[in-house]
Amino acid sequence: MKRIIFGGLLFIGGLSGILLIIAFSIVYPCSINGITGFRGFLISYDIMLFFITFCILVLGGIIVLAIEAYKKK
DSSP: OHHHHHHHHHHHHHHHHHHHHHHHHHHSOOOBTTBOHHHHHHHHTTOHHHHHHHHHHHHHHHHHHHHHHSOOO
């Protein structure tokens, strides 16, 4: 049961971080060297590493939840 909670926290934390970055990209659009949109936002504010980290957290949480949900007792 504790691993399921851990997986859920990883998933929720990563998802909230991704949603926060997407919300900021909508509010503060920018362009750098002709690159616009979400990728331009990530590059210009130098938060590509944080976005990748949050994506890894979401995937890790999904993996932990899937393993614990289908584990045979």
